[in-house]
Amino acid sequence: MSKLLEVKDLKVSFNTYNGEVQAVRGVNFDLNKGETLAIVGESGSGKSVTSTTLMGLLPKPQGIIKSGQILFEGEDLVKKSVKEMQKIRGNDIAMVFQDPMSSLNPTMKVGNQIMEGLIKHQNMNRADAKKKATELLELVGIPQPDVRMNQYPHQFSGGMRQRVVIAIALACNPKLLIADEPTTALDVTIQAQILELMKKIQKETNSALIFITHDLGVVANVADRVAVMYAGKVVEVGTVDDIFYNPKHPYTWGLLGSMPTLDSAEEELYAIPGSPPDMLNPPKGDAFAPRNKFALEIDTVMEPPMFKVSDTHYAATWLLHEDAPKIEPPESVKRRMQGFSKMEGEQ
Amino acid sequence: MFRYILQRLFYMLITLFIIATVTFFMMKMLPGSPLSAEDKLSEEQKAIVLEKYGLNDPVPVQYLRYMGGLVKGDLGVSFAFDNTPVTKILMDRMGPSLQLGFQSLLIGSFIGIILGLIAAVFRNGAIDYTSTIIAVLGSSIPNFVFAGILQYVFAVRLEWFPVALWGGFEYSILPTIALMIFPMATAARFIRTEMVDVLNSNFILTARAKGISEVGVVFKHGLRNGLIPLITVIGPMAVSMMTGSMVIEQIFAIPGIGEQFVTSVTLNDYPTIMGTTLLFAFLFVVIILIIDLLYGLIDPRIRVSGGNS
Incomplete structure (x- = not known):
């Protein structure tokens, strides 16, 4: 199997008034094409920081990559310029965020929010982007996609919004999808639906998935492999069976x-x-x-x-x-x- | 939507009616009469004049007469300004004030929004602190101080613009600058605070994760959300700017409505006081209506129901 992503000795720190907070202290993991890796750990273990670093979205100027490499298809993302990262983000690597209630722009129509990435990365005109966005809404299981395209986020429920966020992430068929606790803010019945949706879509698009969660129940459900993080490091990594039956x-x-x-x-x-x-x-x-x-x-x-x-x-x-x-x-x-x-x- | 506006217009009429009534009776409680300052007239002559203008009638009768005229669009005749109809005084005087207010509000809030945006994007940097200092100075130093400095530097020393009076566009430049500093500072402060919040919100992260350029993130996703609180303060500010600044009009000797309002109050010129108050009130309720409609335009969450929801 070919490696899609290799993270080598990644160290990320934040400069705060109190000093340097070492959020990620030498993380190593890799990911094959089409594979699902779950990153598990409690709050503050550095799992979200790792994912934002992969996206090149560390808050500037506080967040610094101290050392390490993020090899995506062999190219080091750490060395990429801002412009180059903008071309990769949303196109090759996309992200689904934790809180669907606040992840969508409240003053922009849902359709436009999905179309934005398509117009930017795939050079689509508005008509084509609109068609594709409507298909995406259908794919993520939103009924009446034509009507929904012209609505604003406040007209959607939490679960529906998360479907929209997933549609945005999927817009350009990313090779890597990062989901940062995508079900944490949802109630349990909706959680299961969103998980099923992500599994189904991943199978259809064959993109690799990094699934960040603190919920081991979710891990067993979606992941091929698991990386357990503690205090900014990966302390154990293995297949789901390794982690659950032979920790x-x-x-x-x-x-x-x-x-x-x-x-x-x-x-x-x-x-x-x-x-x-x-x-x-x-x-x-x-x-x-x-x-x-x-x-x-x-x-x-x-x-x-x-x-x-x-x-x-x-x-x-x-x-x-x-x-x-x-x-x-x-x-x-x-x-x-x-x-x-x-x-x-x-x- | 149309129904909503009709409803609002109806409420506006009620508001104006209440304001007219309250102002009328309060004005009548003012000490003195329009003739208090006329020493040359004998008591008899005064009595004749008061009788002629109907000022000897009981106050409720005067009130009904005034309201009767008001319904027909007749604001009466000024006691002080050569018996000119109040409508004409207001028309003549409103022009310069409206122009100054409009210019300074538009330019001031535009520059303020830009300043606030830059400060928020480069927060905690040199640009941010500079713009904060400008904003604090602008909102704490009274505008007549700027007026004096502007007059001295640009009119007296450099002779670029006329010192005072009202002739053409060039006469409006210095008073516009003096007046625009306050809205500029206010807009800068509001936009800065709000944009810092907005730029830290999750949907901005989503936008960045889409690969949108930073300029696109700030203008397309940020600004519209950052404008909402500014609109709240800009409404009342717009009214106070357009109804004229007494001080600035005084300093630049501009025949505006602010200056004229003060004069009419000191002269007990009842019809002019009433007319001006009603005009201000009218502007106020209209601008509030516009602001409410603007809210809906900017933020779909507070859009008036009636569309498809």
Whole structure:
């Protein structure tokens, strides 16, 4: 399979009045054509910053790419000029944002907002763009697309607006679609519809998808591979099966354990103790160590490298070192893992 | 839409009726009479004049008579300005004030919007601070100070423009500049604040994510959303500008309506006071109607229902 995107040692910082906030501290991952990668992590883990950096939309002048490469079809996006990025954005790489209620321009007709990208990138005239935009609205499942084209965002419900946002992102058949928590702001029934829609469209257009979320339930539903982020780093990466059935990093255990399931009603829901580290002064060693009951002494001194678990599965924890004590995931997480495979079997 | 405007026009009439009534009775409570300052007339002569103008009648009778005339479009005859019909005085005096107000509002808010935009786009930079300083100075220094400086520098020293009086377009330049500083500063402040918010909003990020150029983002997506609060303040400002600035008209010796209004009040020139007040009130309600319609034009969310929703 050919690589569409390779992110190599990406470091992104924000200059604030208090000092430098190291939001992303050396992120590595790659993405094949047509593949779906989920980036998971709690708030502040750097997943959204990573995606805005991919789009070249870091807020200036506070946000700085300290180092690293973003190779998109072999070309480094970090080195691209503003003009060059404008040609790529919306055309080759498109993004779906979190909050559909505020992601659309309230004073512009929905149709025009979809047509804009088409006119800019595909050199379409207004008539062709209008035709294509109407088709897009139909594709994302909006009834009466002709009428809807001439309406304003406030005449749409939240779920419908998110469909419009997806239509905008899909307008130019992007090779890479980045979805930053696209279902978080929607209610649960609509969430499922939007997820189904994204899966369907991805199959039809064969674009690659980076799906950013903190919801592991969503991950199992859409992703091929998963990257777990913590404190600005990818701490574990693998296929969905690797992550759900054979997680190696204690942080991933925590995430899985804190996920409510149908049969978890009797047992207490697990919560990862403590809170994420202050990225103004990231801790020495493993950033997760202070919250990790399995932390080893070396965790406070040295950051763990990525240990290879299998060809598809890597994790950054000293527990995988050959000298480390053999530690099994906690019982509740194990039961959860068995639950997943049972659910899988029933499907 | 048409129905809405009709409805608004009906309310405007009621508003004007109330304003006319309140003004009439308040004016009658003013001490003195139009003849208070006339020392040369004897008491008898005064009585004859008052009788002739119907000022000895009970106030309600005078009120009904005035309103009767008003309905027919008759604003009466001025007591002070050589018995000229009030309508003619207003027509003559309104011209310069309207022209000055219109010019200064248009140019002032245009420059203000540009300043505010630039400040918002390059926020926290040198341009932003400069434009903020201009805005603060412009809204805190009274316009007669600028008027004096302008007269001294451009009329007395450089002799580019006439010092005062009202002749042609060149006479209007200095007073327009003096008057436009306030709307300019106000527009700059409002646009800057609002645009900073707008440019940080999510839909601007969506626009950028489409690959739209920064200029397109600011003008096509930003500006229209940033204009809404400015429109709210520009309405009342437009009225106060077009109804004339007493001070500026005084300094530049412009025969405008502001100057004439003050004179008519000091002279107890009842018909002129009434006429001018009603004209101001009329302008005010009309501009408010225009503003409300403008809101709908700019922001579809506050568009009057009746279209397809």
